[in-house]
Amino acid sequence: MPAKMEDVARLAGVSTATVSRALNTPELVSQQTRSRVLAAIEELDYKLNLAARSLRTNQTRTIAIVIPTISEPVINQVVEAVEDAAINADYTLLVCSTRGDAQREQAYIELITQQTAVDGVLYISPRSAPEHVLKLARSTIPLVMCNYRADGLSAPSILFDHVSSIHQATRHLLDLGHRRIALLNLAAPYYYPARMRREGFEQAFAGAGLAPDPSLIVQLEQPTYDTDEWRAAIEALLDRPNRPTAIVAFNDAVAFEVYAVCRARGLRIPEDLSVTGCDDTLPARYVNPPLTTVRIPASRQGHLAMEYLLACMNGESPPIPPLTLLDVELIVRESCARPGA
Amino acid sequence: MPAKMEDVARLAGVSTATVSRALNTPELVSQQTRSRVLAAIEELDYKLNLAARSLRTNQTRTIAIVIPTISEPVINQVVEAVEDAAINADYTLLVCSTRGDAQREQAYIELITQQTAVDGVLYISPRSAPEHVLKLARSTIPLVMCNYRADGLSAPSILFDHVSSIHQATRHLLDLGHRRIALLNLAAPYYYPARMRREGFEQAFAGAGLAPDPSLIVQLEQPTYDTDEWRAAIEALLDRPNRPTAIVAFNDAVAFEVYAVCRARGLRIPEDLSVTGCDDTLPARYVNPPLTTVRIPASRQGHLAMEYLLACMNGESPPIPPLTLLDVELIVRESCARPGA
DNA sequence: GTGTTTAATGTAATCGATTACAGTACGCGT
DNA sequence: ACGCGTACTGTAATCGATTACATTAAACAC
DSSP: OOOOHHHHHHHHTSOHHHHHHHHHOGGGSOHHHHHHHHHHHHHHTOOOBHHHHHHHHSOOOEEEEEESOSOSHHHHHHHHHHHHHHHHTTOEEEEEEOTTOHHHHHHHHHHHTSBTSOSEEEEOOTTOOHHHHHHHHHSSSOEEEESOOOTTOOSOEEEEOHHHHHHHHHHHHHHHTOOSEEEEEEOOTTOHHHHHHHHHHHHHHHHTTOOOOGGGEEEEOSOTTOHHHHHHHHHHHHHSTTOOSEEEESSHHHHHHHHHHHHHHTOOTTTTOEEEOSBOOGGGGTSSSOOBEEEOOHHHHHHHHHHHHHHHHTTOOOSSOSEEEEOOEEEOOSSOOOTTO | OOOOHHHHHHHHTSOHHHHHHHHHOGGGSOHHHHHHHHHHHHHHTOOOBHHHHHHHHSOOOEEEEEESOSOSHHHHHHHHHHHHHHHHTTOEEEEEEOTTOHHHHHHHHHHHHSBTSOSEEEEOOTTOOHHHHHHHHHSSSOEEEESOOOTTOOSOEEEEOHHHHHHHHHHHHHHHTOOSEEEEEEOOTTOHHHHHHHHHHHHHHHHTTOOOOGGGEEEEOSOTTOHHHHHHHHHHHHHSTTOOSEEEESSHHHHHHHHHHHHHHTOOTTTTOEEEOSBOOGGGGTSSSOOBEEEOOHHHHHHHHHHHHHHHHTTOOOSSOSEEEEOOEEEOOSSOOOTTO
């Protein structure tokens, strides 16, 4: 029903080849022909059929981004950065948020690996079983990962330096004199950043010639947004006869949960308990007291990942090494003090 | 290079028509043929070419969602709900976030209106000039709007009841005895919810036989995330000789900005100033004091919008009226008190 | 005037599925 | 034995662009 290229060609008195060239390679077409074509397009309100083009060129100018959820602040920033970079390169973004649902992830991967579905994939789902990801990695479609690393997987990976993030936070607390420090961490078996964080925690102790109390390391499988489980874990920690004087939370959201529990119990932060977060999300500045946390370069990650992916897709050599660690920075605010102060 | 349907057909000893039927309408194919076909597909690792299918069927099973940004909590929830609904109906989501950039919005609309780009559009960008949106509305592609309403635009629209949201918040403050109440609102010329909110504000006063002080109604053009402008506006408000005893913020983020300013000035909430927000975002529970705000049914909006859109695309009659207002609910916490208490 | 290059355009094959239409074979009723 | 319906499958047109290759005309050199 709507006009197609043939109609435009007829009206402009040229062939479809010329119309196509006027659009895609104007330098091959004479000025006047080009303007006749453009006028015809205008007149008929012609719209290109993207499916036809994709079929012919085997390109979609779409890239897929696989993420666990759209509503975590860090992922948010990464996605926005990726979208900006994508737009600049004239690509659009297919957002695939798995919500931690393996079946859904599978479905998305199925979709992505179809022919002429997307031109490239950014994989930012940190908590997936390798077998899914492997299917992606085996396919011919260009792939870049963020915050994911699995043995025997050759795809390039751009990671926040979470060894350093938790190291810095822990070090800060150790310097203040804390010794009974708890770590609230994720434990999904394939969650690489969780391993890094634990390492950072232990290294910080080792650096001070100490060792952490293993019973103060809590690792839950729950995603962040499942609040109740975290709350229970925090309660348990504070119920211990010899309760910790400080808590290192693996992200701000969990730190806020600690705030809520303390508020309910009448515990003062930082006088009775020091707390650190990670991610430096917006509310970290607003809560009372403002949260000491670690700033991570989310939008830089997004940009780098996209740059890398574009390079892969164009067969160019990538701008950064295939395994890149991104620096993080401790932001000291007011949620930590000397123990028993 | 990768296997196509013809290869599968050859290997299975059937025609491509049969392969296609085995995949799309299995009931038309005998059991054994079907399993031969499936085996061949497995063997060759055959992947359907989506562009070819789209070209033929004139469908993409993709819907576009146009939003101002991905990182506002409410939009976030709406998008997640939409994605859930889309997945259930076997569609994928193309996320188009305009970032308040008119040029970018234009580009996205251009893309969307191409042939065989998307099957439907959800438009949730509240601050756009009607001429852009009109281009969309004129096209034949099914369209549903959220939080947008312009004269002479016939597309269905699903709106939060912001007359009621601000009405309830204002009423709450009036009931506590406040009279000098300020409204912090957006003022983008085409931003329908802003008009609704102002109306709610004024109606609440009218309901008490009063009228608001017009000089206490602040309307900024800035989007929420441009923090500095808001901070300046709040400072100005509190610098007035006869400063307001309460502030109605049009969303939680702005209310938190009020918190920050008060903290810097040593003003206590709610003793020295009462504050209300809107959206009931996550941090509203964590800030100190917990914020009195209005809960809006974000994910319900997403689901309804998608349902409506699906109905449009299938030519069915829509499940709700084309202009639907969604109920909101005041959540009373601890950020409001009697004036001068 | 002839040969050669360059610019502009046309012809037609092609991408890989879907599906209308046309068989074919078999079973069943009479 | 014949007609007819049912179940299954094949043939080939079609969707709408892109592009290799062919063609034409003009420009230019000598």
